[in-house]
Amino acid sequence: MAEQVAQLKDLVLQLIRQQQEEQQEEHRRRAGLESKLDELIKYRIEDRKELERLRTLLTENKDDKCSIMINTTRVKGETTDFTKVKENLQRSIDSYNVLNGVKIVCLRPLPADRINVVFKSEAEATRAREHKQWITMAMPLAKVRSEEWYPIKCDMVSKRAVMDAAVNDGRTLLTEVCNEFKEDNSTEGIDCTAHKVRWLSKAQSQKATGSLVIWLKNKISAEHLLRAGQ
Known part of the structure; x- marks a missing residue:
């Protein structure tokens, strides 16, 4: 009789532990789903805000x-x-x-x-x-009023890629820098036409890279590149 009671007690304890494990697993599953849902909602809100921001920019700049x-x-x-x-x-x-x-x-x-x-x-x-x-x-x-341009700063730019070797003064840039910048960065719907560029770093620096500022025609394109570089 005592043995049967002990077996019954063990069975009850096993059932309790199993129920607790199932509850914990369900809790983890629900927590994971809630976290995923929050993440999706967050991204959707951010995307919607970004869409509205771009739409506002387009409206403001249409005229x-x-x-x-x-x-x-x-x-x-x-x-x-x-x-x-x-x-x-x-x-x-x-x-x-x-x-x-x-x-x-x-x-x-x-x-x-x-x-x-x-x-x-x-x-x-x-x-x-x-x-x-x-x-x-x-x-x-x-x-x-002159046409408004939108400057962005570019760091870690290779001097060899942009400097005019014929002048070799550490400051004069190649005339095709603006055209190459447009070709390299323009995508569908993003026109990265550049009108002006200027070297910012010290002319006599021995570093292989430096910084420059380039003025873009389009405000939306400038903001797009600034966000992409963050």
Whole structure:
């Protein structure tokens, strides 16, 4: 009888231990699932925030790419009647053969006596900026804001890859650096056109690498490269 009681007691203890192990395993499984779910939610939120940030950047820069900003503070003629101002500017554009086909879509008022002249496309805005004598003709003393570029700093750049060996002054860079930078870094949807580059490190340094700053045409591309380099 005592032996049977002992066996029954052992069986009960085994069942209790088995139940405890199963509960612990279930707890670990649920904890793992919850952790994975939190991770997925976190990534989805981050992706959504990143998407919204890029969408905001695209919206903010849409007009900037297709427009030219004019400061009319010193202009003595008409600057407030936008219908007349637009007609005057368009007549001036039409008088230059090099600007054939360039059309002003609208004018947008900005603070401090500034106007955004918006064109149909970025290409038209670029042509109008390159041949800006039409502005002087239509609005003498008006000032045009230069195209904005976006600098990024690059470290650990090989001197051999970028320095002009013919000059060999430790500072003059090859003329093709900007073009090569664009080819090496541009991807689908990311235009890494560069307009200007300058060496930052000491000219007489014996190090094989150094730092430079390069100015990009596109704000989104600059931010993309900065994030990728973090």
